[in-house]
Amino acid sequence: MSGIIPTVPHEALRGVYFDAQSAVAQDVRLVVDSGAQQLVLRGEAVDVAWRFEDIRLVPDQAGQGGLVLRSASDPEARLLTAHRELAEAFPARRRRVIGVERGRIACWALAAVASVALIVFVLVPTMANQLARFIPPEGEKALGDATLTQIRGALGDNSQSGIRLCTGHEGTKAFAALATKLSANVALPVPVTVTVLDHRMVNAFALPGGHIVFMRGLLEAADRPEEVAAVFAHEMGHVASRDPTRHALRSAGSIGVLGLLFGDFAGGALVLFLTEQLIEAQYSQGAESDADVFAYEVLAEAGIPPSALGSMFERFKATSGAAKGITAHFLSHPSLAERIEAARAATPEGFVAKPILSDAQWSALKAICGPSR
Amino acid sequence: MSELPEAGPWHRRDTDAIPTRYRHANPEPLDGDFVGDRGRVFGLAVRTGILTVLTLGIYRFWMKTRLRRFYWSAVRFGGVPAEYLGDPLEKLLGFLFAVVILAFYIGVVNLVLMFLSFSLFQDNFAAYLLSFVGVVPLWFYARYRARRYVLARTRWRGIRFGLEPGAWGYAWRAIGYWFLTIISAGLLWPLMTFQLEKYRTNRTWYGDCQLTQEGRWTLLFPALRHVLLAVLIAVGSVFVGLNGTPLAFGVTALCVPWFAYGLAYYRAKSFERLTNGKRAGDVVFLSKPRPMRVFGIYGFGLALSGFVASFFLVPLGLALVAVLGAMLGFEDEAAMSFDLMTSGSLTVIGILSYFTFFLSWAALTHTFVTLPLWAHFTETLTVVDPGSLEAIRQRPRDEFDEAEGFAEALDVGAGI
Ligand SMILES: [Zn+2]
Numbered sequence: 001m002s003g004i005i006p007t008v009p010h011e012a013l014r015g016v017y018f019d020a021q022s023a024v025a026q027d028v029r030l031v032v033d034s035g036a037q038q039l040v041l042r043g044e045a046v047d048v049a050w051r052f053e054d055i056r057l058v059p060d061q062a063g064q065g066g067l068v069l070r071s072a073s074d075p076e077a078r079l080l081t082a083h084r085e086l087a088e089a090f091p092a093r094r095r096r097v098i099g100v101e102r103g104r105i106a107c108w109a110l111a112a113v114a115s116v117a118l119i120v121f122v123l124v125p126t127m128a129n130q131l132a133r134f135i136p137p138e139g140e141k142a143l144g145d146a147t148l149t150q151i152r153g154a155l156g157d158n159s160q161s162g163i164r165l166c167t168g169h170e171g172t173k174a175f176a177a178l179a180t181k182l183s184a185n186v187a188l189p190v191p192v193t194v195t196v197l198d199h200r201m202v203n204a205f206a207l208p209g210g211h212i213v214f215m216r217g218l219l220e221a222a223d224r225p226e227e228v229a230a231v232f233a234h235e236m237g238h239v240a241s242r243d244p245t246r247h248a249l250r251s252a253g254s255i256g257v258l259g260l261l262f263g264d265f266a267g268g269a270l271v272l273f274l275t276e277q278l279i280e281a282q283y284s285q286g287a288e289s290d291a292d293v294f295a296y297e298v299l300a301e302a303g304i305p306p307s308a309l310g311s312m313f314e315r316f317k318a319t320s321g322a323a324k325g326i327t328a329h330f331l332s333h334p335s336l337a338e339r340i341e342a343a344r345a346a347t348p349e350g351f352v353a354k355p356i357l358s359d360a361q362w363s364a365l366k367a368i369c370g371p372s373r
Numbered sequence: 374m375s376e377l378p379e380a381g382p383w384h385r386r387d388t389d390a391i392p393t394r395y396r397h398a399n400p401e402p403l404d405g406d407f408v409g410d411r412g413r414v415f416g417l418a419v420r421t422g423i424l425t426v427l428t429l430g431i432y433r434f435w436m437k438t439r440l441r442r443f444y445w446s447a448v449r450f451g452g453v454p455a456e457y458l459g460d461p462l463e464k465l466l467g468f469l470f471a472v473v474i475l476a477f478y479i480g481v482v483n484l485v486l487m488f489l490s491f492s493l494f495q496d497n498f499a500a501y502l503l504s505f506v507g508v509v510p511l512w513f514y515a516r517y518r519a520r521r522y523v524l525a526r527t528r529w530r531g532i533r534f535g536l537e538p539g540a541w542g543y544a545w546r547a548i549g550y551w552f553l554t555i556i557s558a559g560l561l562w563p564l565m566t567f568q569l570e571k572y573r574t575n576r577t578w579y580g581d582c583q584l585t586q587e588g589r590w591t592l593l594f595p596a597l598r599h600v601l602l603a604v605l606i607a608v609g610s611v612f613v614g615l616n617g618t619p620l621a622f623g624v625t626a627l628c629v630p631w632f633a634y635g636l637a638y639y640r641a642k643s644f645e646r647l648t649n650g651k652r653a654g655d656v657v658f659l660s661k662p663r664p665m666r667v668f669g670i671y672g673f674g675l676a677l678s679g680f681v682a683s684f685f686l687v688p689l690g691l692a693l694v695a696v697l698g699a700m701l702g703f704e705d706e707a708a709m710s711f712d713l714m715t716s717g718s719l720t721v722i723g724i725l726s727y728f729t730f731f732l733s734w735a736a737l738t739h740t741f742v743t744l745p746l747w748a749h750f751t752e753t754l755t756v757v758d759p760g761s762l763e764a765i766r767q768r769p770r771d772e773f774d775e776a777e778g779f780a781e782a783l784d785v786g787a788g789i
Contacts, residue, residue: 018531023765062409062447112469142495
């Protein structure tokens with residue numbers, strides 16, 4: 001290595017000085033003035049004094065054979081010297097030299113967090129709500145189909161086409177009869193398509209384009225056809241208000257933003273996953289109670305007491321109280337007790353109930369996924 | 374580099390890229406030297422990597438700054454180290470700035486694209502495609518801006534480097550040349566390499582001295598020869614093999630490592646020829662990297678890093694198997710006893726193993742790929758004629774608040 005840092009006898013300390021004005025390497029003699037607590041640099045065109053307390057090591061240097069020094073009083077100039085032992089004399093050598101104002105960082109950080117929050121929680125939802133009204137039925141249907149395929153893929157662990165659909169002949173007919181009775185007096189923006197997934201989860205949900213999806217677990221847990229009808233009516237409420245469409249559009253917008261924020265390094269993927277879970281969570285409390293109110297009317301029209309919705313909530317809460325992993329959005333709602341109460345109150349005095357399905361239809365519906373296990 | 378003391382630097386070059394009019398009578402070359410050692414870069418990468426994980430990624434701006442300081446200070450010409458002066462907080466600031474702009478773009482534009490795509494085509498493919506296409510110019514833009522920031526924070530002999538503004542011009546050119554490269558099946562790759570390098574070099578300054586890139590793009594064409602030959606022979610041998618000579622597939626298999634060598638060869642040779650065609654006033658350079666060495670560093674470094682880092686994935690795999698097994702057996706009542714404790718500790722094992730995999734991969738590639746490559750390219754580079762280097766004066770500081778925020782947010786790999 002052709003070192004420009006000279007090694008000379010101890011008594012004559014030498015160094016190379018760069019004044020940050022020209023590229024000239026200026027040879028300097030170093031005088032340690034312990035009395036005045038300063039390091040004097042003298043060369044042909046250099047006469048500089050650095051106070052000991054101003055001298056800093058330039059950090060993270062790869063070279064271990066010498067020192068690269070700077071002074072807080074003249075942050076641009078550099079002194080290179082081979083005399084490592086000099087460092088002991090500079091008490092503040094490891095302190096850093098501040099470059100950027102902290103106040104501006106704080107301002108930018110606040111502005112960034114605020115505008116991302118504004119985009120994720122206000123702008124994107126508002127736009128999604130508006131756009132959901134203008135999406136044509138075919139488009140909405142396609143969005144729902146795509147989402148259903150995604151969900152089947154995510155739930156079915158290793159099979160090619162994802163989780164199996166239940167298509168038992170008699171069961172499908174029974175479900176169609178139920179759907180016809182319920183939607184007889186209701187105007188929905190899109191016709192309803194019922195799908196049953198072969199999965200043990202006690203859950204049901206609506207997807208864009210009029211998809212209402214039941215999981216096998218819910219059908220098995222239900223005791224009477226009225227309970228299934230109550231869930232169905234509730235989901236029809238979501239279809240009527242296009243909640244799923246808005247939801248799908250909203251997540252299309254906000255997921256990318258969160259990925260952006262956390263970067264890709266190790267932490268990124270996990271934090272992203274957790275945050276998505278939070279955003280995905282549920283429809284708003286308002287959307288849920290709207291769907292409930294919608295369900296009361298549909299149920300009453302079909303001759304089912306609206307309190308069936310409340311008893312269903314109670315039953316599912318009781319049967320699944322111990323089991324984890326049941327994430328039906330009915331159960332996680334904080335004001336479940338209020339909703340049960342509201343369903344009771346929505347049932348008029350002296351309501352005359354009519355059976356919605358015959359016993360034969362009911363057992364066909366329960367067996368839609370094949371022989372019960 | 375001093376095995377030919379009598380011959381003078383001009384006899385050591387094997388290219389005529391340096392115009393003879395810049396020759397001096399008795400130039401005193403400044404040899405390149407790299408003083409960083411593997412142990413220290415490994416330690417630095419591990420320590421800063423752990424801090425990055427613990428701070429959910431915030432420390433990555435400090436990590437990047439510290440690693441760059443280390444690499445820059447390891448590069449010496451004529452014994453004088455370079456210096457990196459970037460400030461981590463300024464990087465954080467730039468990142469936040471970019472996040473504000475990009476959050477709007479990604480949130481709103483993706484939403485509208487998704488809506489239009491489903492409304493018009495009943496499919497989301499168009500949305501993904503347009504969303505990707507929309508990011509491409511931004512990606513090149515970010516690369517140029519990142520380079521501008523890094524050069525503005527690099528000094529040697531106390532003098533700053535600088536890059537003139539011109540990121541959009543760069544982005545359009547990059548897209549154009551990429552397009553040409555793709556439709557010419559890679560034959561015009563040297564054209565892209567040369568023109569983009571020329572665009573950047575001609576806007577680069579060292580102090581008050583502007584750099585220039587000389588030569589023509591055809592200069593790089595020979596650098597592509599191993600890539601081209603490997604592809605041609607591979608295609609030919611597949612053709613012969615399909616026509617009843619299965620032995621020919623053996624030749625195809627040999628073309629794979631040959632192609633990899635071709636890429637390393639192109640990297641080394643294009644660097645050599647471009648560097649030898651660069652000039653800063655009357656300062657000229659001589660680069661002589663060895664393609665085989667570059668190939669060896671990539672091959673050995675990547676294989677070793679991948680092999681060692683993958684050990685850390687084993688616990689993650691086991692945890693996944695255990696969780697899956699428990700979930701599949703969930704329908705049996707007995708499996709309900711798969712309690713929260715077990716699943717919690719399995720999750721912790723999984724997360725730890727995931728992190729250690731990334732950490733060790735990053736630290737090992739620094740140690741066995743990035744650092745040896747830097748060392749090789751630096752040690753084989755000489756400022757063959759410093760010319761009137763000493764007459765160069767300082768340039769004003771480029772404040773550039775945005776730093777490399779866009780590159781960081783879009784995850785554009787801007788070196789280290
Ligand atoms: Zn609901």
